[in-house]
Amino acid sequence: MKIDGIPFKQTGYFSKIMCDYLEEVDSLKPFYNRFPAFENFEAQIIEKQKNFPSSHREILSQALTNQYAQIETSAGTKANIASLKEENTFTIVTGHQLNLFTGPLYFLYKIIATINLTKALQKKHSQYNFVPVYWMATEDHDFDEINYFTLNGKKIQWNKDASGGVGRLDTKGLELLSETLAAELGGGKNAEYLKTLFANAYLNHANLTEATRFLANELFKDYGLVIVDGDDAALKRLLKPYVQSDLVEEKSFKAVSTTIEALNALPENYGIQVNPREINYFYLIDGVRERIIEKEGVYFVNDTNIAFTKDEVLTELENRPERFSPNVVCRPLYQEVILPNLCYIGGGGELAYWLELKAYFDTVGVTFPMLLLRNSALLVTGKQSEKIAKLDLNISDLFLKQNTFINKKIRAISNIDVDFSPQKELLKVQFEALYDLATQTDQSFLGAVKAQEVKQVKGLENLEKRLLKAQKRKLKDHVIRITEIQNDLFPNKSLQERQQNFSQFYLEYGDQLIPALVENLKPLSQEFTILEFN
Known part of the structure; x- marks a missing residue:
């Protein structure tokens, strides 16, 4: 292991x-x-x-x-x-x-x-x-x-x-569920143990x-x-x-x-x-567990006809403490x-x-x-480990939100650079020169430079998104495989431990x-x- x-x-x-x-x-x-x-x-x-x-x-x-x-x-x-x-x-x-x-x-x-x-x-x-x-x-x-x-x-x-x-x-009615579970488990030694365990627990206890x-x-x-x-x-x-x-x-x-x-x-x-x-x-009795509410010295049990004076509720506590449930x-x-x-x-x-x-x-x-x-814990079966290895995945990346996970992997395996950070940095340098020039003239030109910078950066970001989207289409089979393994390990996009039995x-x-x-x-x-x- x-x-x-x-x-x-x-x-x-x-x-x-x-x-x-x-x-x-x-x-x-x-x-x-x-x-x-x-x-x-x-x-x-x-x-x-x-x-x-x-x-x-x-x-x-x-x-x-x-x-x-x-x-x-x-x-x-x-x-x-x-x-x-x-x-x-x-x-x-x-x-x-x-x-x-x-x-x-x-x-x-x-x-x-x-x-x-x-x-x-x-x-x-x-x-x-x-x-x-x-x-x-x-x-x-x-x-x-x-x-x-x-x-x-x-x-x-x-x-x-x-x-x-x-x-x-009471456990009445769980016989049907036991049959449903048995059908879902199938055959084999381990399945038979689980069927017996369920039946002994829920069908043999009141x-x-x-x-x-x-x-x-x-x-x-x-x-x-x-x-x-x-x-x-x-x-x-x-x-x-x-x-x-x-x-x-x-x-x-x-x-x-x-x-x-x-x-x-x-x-x-x-x-x-x-x-x-x-x-x-x-207040807890068979079939009832309801809040105790005090109003003007009277203690009511919510949604029931049960009520006590202060002395009565303290007497009830003294005699039947098991009826008070935190x-x-x-x-x-x-x-x-x-x-x-x-x-x-x-x-x-x-x-x-x-x-x-x-x-x-x-x-x-x-x-x-x-x-x-x-x-x-995340439990990874032998078959899942093999798939992860074949896909060259880092298990820690599987914890990422699915879209972030896919984008990161596509960027890593793409034969072209999907990261426009160098272009954005070059654009920044170019606009710094324009800002120097703008400081030597009036304020309106400075605003125009700023607006143009925002427009250019946004344009690069849109191109980057379109390129990434195109690469996802090109690498569709790979996206499907990595999505499948993440869904296996994180069912319903949640931790395995919160979903599976x-x-x-x-x-x-x-x-x-x-x-x-x-x-x-x-x-x-x-x-x-x-x-x-x-």
């Missing part, structure tokens, strides 16, 4: 705020705790150790033991769950929605980055234990975001009427939470991955004081709003990822309250909203985790796929990885 990498900034697919974060620009430093470098983890460990109650560990370990009661659990995962009781055990966490059959390929990259970082930390800090955690977004209600995946360019979609937290959705836990466990159990479902009454009890401060004092709204003002005041004009509400919790602003806090966590690994959009939250964490006295941009690569590489990714993805590399398979 050939491994290469290019800086995230050079790909053109990552936001300015993420690129600046990776470069540790000074203006962003107030919005995070420590940058995720090996030398900073010791201080993060000490801070979290002092600020994480031992009682939370016992509750966490027992809750996870209960969650895994019906799952065939590997020895590594069992040991990790048990070790969470110990004062010297810490977690590295990633979170993701319950996407059907893992959804986009980067689901794997998130978890692998989490696994690999724990391995690396274990080598450097052997006196501690480090546990990789996947936090399932079971309480999320955006079903349309998770009900499909893409295989061979086709969208395989679960059509179902859904409401409430997606983790509680709801989406259980199905996703089985699936992720099956893929990563050999690495000791621990999968957490936050929709758990025992764990929600630890969140009660923070929910109360939100209901009564609007604490998260005030702190995050102040942070947003500070971000907006920066000259970089980053934009805001999420805006807080006065209350950042939903939104995107408060879910990160919930995670850090129940886990002895050091670092959260997420995508660029996720980390952008985490940067809005540090002041809120400080306000409620919870340690803010380190934030690590997940691995991103892991099954597409499992068909070709089978049970070697995940070990190869684990071996070659380096969580702290700060580069976009290109993996060319043999």
Whole structure:
């Protein structure tokens, strides 16, 4: 396998705020705790150790033991769950929605980055234990975001009427989808494994939470991955004081709003990822996950007939904390309250909203985790590598916008010079002489010279464009071939990892796929990885 990498900034697919974060620009430093470098983890460990109650560990370990009661659990995962009781055990966490059959390929990259970082930390800090955690977004209600995946360019979609937290959705109706997938996969050993994996996950489990836990466990159990479902009454009890401060004092709204003002005041004009509400919790019961809204002392559940007085809502929180579901602003806090966590690994959009939250964490006295941009990768098959070599392409050029990519390649292979820069430079020299002459006469002549220069430069640019267009027609076959390989690697003109499902690569590489990714993805590399398979 050939491994290469290019800086995230050079790909053109990552936001300015993420690129600046990776470069540790000074203006962003107030919005995070420590940058995720090996030398900073010791201080993060000490801070979290002092600020994480031992009682939370016992509750966490027992809750996870209960969650895994019906799952065939590997020895590594069992040991990790048990070790969470110990004062010297810490977690590295990633979170993701319950996407059907893992959804986009980067689901794997998130978890692998989490696994690999724990391995690396274990080598450097052997006196501690480090546990990789996947936090399932079971309480999320955006079903349309998770009900499909893409295989061979086709969208395989679960059509179902859904409401409430997606983790509680039953899996009825997925038999038909299993048949569709089987037909698309075809035959062969790897295809048969994928068919069985889908069927065992979704046809043999009652709801989406259980199905996703089985699936992720099956893929990563050999690495000791621990999968957490936050929709758990025992764990929600630890969140009660923070929910109360939100209901009564609007604490998260005030702190995050102040942070947003500070971000907006920066000259970089980053934009805001999420805006807080006065209350950042939903009310969650079967089939319902709706916002809690306070009006004149009454707490309404949006789009329902449910309402509470202040005393009633606090009594409900005390007796049924599992019914209070954090939104995107408060879910990160919930995670850090129940886990002895050091670092959260997420995508660029996720980390952008985490940067809005540090002041809120400080306000409620919870340690803010380190934030690590997940691995991103371009997987290039052996056949694709051969095509790239034959076309004499630089893989980094494939990241360019398609028109720019084609123009650059045509200029490179054309037997005539399509670049009129020398002519433009000569024109500039000639007009400098005319400007010298113009300064010796009246202002009207100076304006005429300037107008003529603009006209001449524009004329050269138009000729350059026409010549390039003519060369594209002449080299049409080559344009088609380079466009095809770029479209293969960047489907829908987007990153491969955001479009394709892991099954597409499992068909070709089978049970070697995940070990190869684990071996070659380096969580702290700060580069976009290109993996060319043999």
